[in-house]
């Protein structure tokens with residue numbers, strides 16, 4: 001069985017095919033969908049033509065099912081959602097909301113952290129894992 005990704009609010013599945021599908025809004029109020037590859041550390045992504053997010057732009061991310069915010073409410077531009085792996089183990093995936101920034105964390109139920117991607121030095125302080 002493949003991994004399933006869930007919204008932390010409604011626990012609706014937010015992946016289909018090989019993509020995680022997120023609803024997005026830019027600071028200039030452009031809206032659309034962002035598709036992220038479901039494989040952790042694979043930064044292939046696609047977006048709706050109505051969004052046209054540029055490299056370095058920060059977007060607000062929402063669940064495509066219930067429309068709740070997936071943003072983590074701290075100064076760093078991060079979002080989180082839930083991953084359930086093939087053994088039904090649940091973890092949080094934390095990603096950057098800055099387009100083109102390749103940062104991913106996986107935090108399991110014991111708060112064990114695995115990090116993927118680049119430019120990790122900004123996020124060493126793990127306090128924000130405890131934020132709801």
Ligand SMILES: [Zn+2]
Nearest residue numbers: 007010063066
């Ligand atoms: Zn939801």
